[in-house]
Amino acid sequence: DFASFVSFHGFDSVDPYELLFVDPSYAFAAPIYKSGATFWWAPSGTNTTFMITLAVYSPDGSSLLGYVACSGGDSGMMLSLYRAAIHLGAPFIRIYLKHRIAEGKEDHLRFAERKGKSITPRPVGRLIWVHGASVGEALSVLPLIESLLQMDELLHVLLTTGTVSSAELMADRLPNRAFHQYVPVDRINYVRRFLGHWKPDMALWVESEFWPNLILETQKRGTPMILVNGRISPKSFAGWKRARTIISRLLQNFELCLGQTREDAERLRQLGAKSYKCVGNLKFSVPPLPAQT
Secondary structure: OHHHOOEEEOOOOOOHHHHHOOOHHHOOOOOEEEEOOEEEEOOOOOOOOEOOEEEEEOOOOOOEEEEEEOOOOOHHHHHHHHHHHHHHOHHHHHHHHHHHHHOOOOOHHHHHHHHOOOOOOOOOOOEEEEEOOOHHHHHHOHHHHHHHHHHOOOOEEEEEEOOHHHHHHHHHHOOOOEEEEEOOOOOHHHHHHHHHHHOOOEEEEEOOOOOHHHHHHHHHOOOOEEEEEEOOOHHHHHHHHOOHHHHHHHHOOOOEEEEOOHHHHHHHHHHOOOOEEEOOOHHHHOOOOOOOO
16 A cells, blocks of 8 residues: 555645655555654554655745654665755756756767667677776676677676766777667656666666665566676775675675675675675786776
8 A cells, every 4th residue: 555655635636656655665664653744654553653755846845745754773764865866856856967968977968868769679689788887897897798698608797887077989999780879867767768768687786876766676677697806995885884784685686696806795785685606806807907008
């Protein structure tokens, strides 16, 4: 029952699932008690009541549309709040992205890809999706992409990154049957559009860029995911330990987490990876860049 998780006021004409993209599978079954504009949730089987209230305004900030309340102390609550914040912050995200385009940090000719759109058709047959943040991650995974394509002559590989420099480099370095797209911004409608178009058979994530909506939506589609060349620096490890329930919820979606070092594999284990190994650093397999003449 959706009402057992989150209560809305003022959204009678809108499907609340699509409005805030709150996934009820993350919630405990518990009633919500309303007092004015504040909603209280007493989780079943506990003696503690938690409360978080979000006021929702129109994009121009001129009118109050209603209130959203969700509660609890687990990763589900925090991920649901993340999804809500990403959706409600859409006007600010658009301004930020326009600023990046103006600074040359986004590819204005291919910007639709950041919204999950593509003019490139999905190739027929098996498709493996590989995601890395930027140049270093993309270069490190090139030998793996080449090996995968050699093992299956009908396979295609989609590589996504988020930077213009990595896209330019991959245009010259990717082998046949591999191609590049920009990763979508982590808004759920962009992510669903991206996944709906490409329908990957497997996803390989490189190093340590964990976008919650991309991970959760990929898992919902039943697409197996593997973390390759996983890296958790001491600084990142200290930060993730303060948000252990969130990173654990994300890492548990990976069938296997492969660390660069034994220390990385151990940190992944401590943060919640259900299966982990150390197989070395892929960057040692990368051939040197061609000399500029």
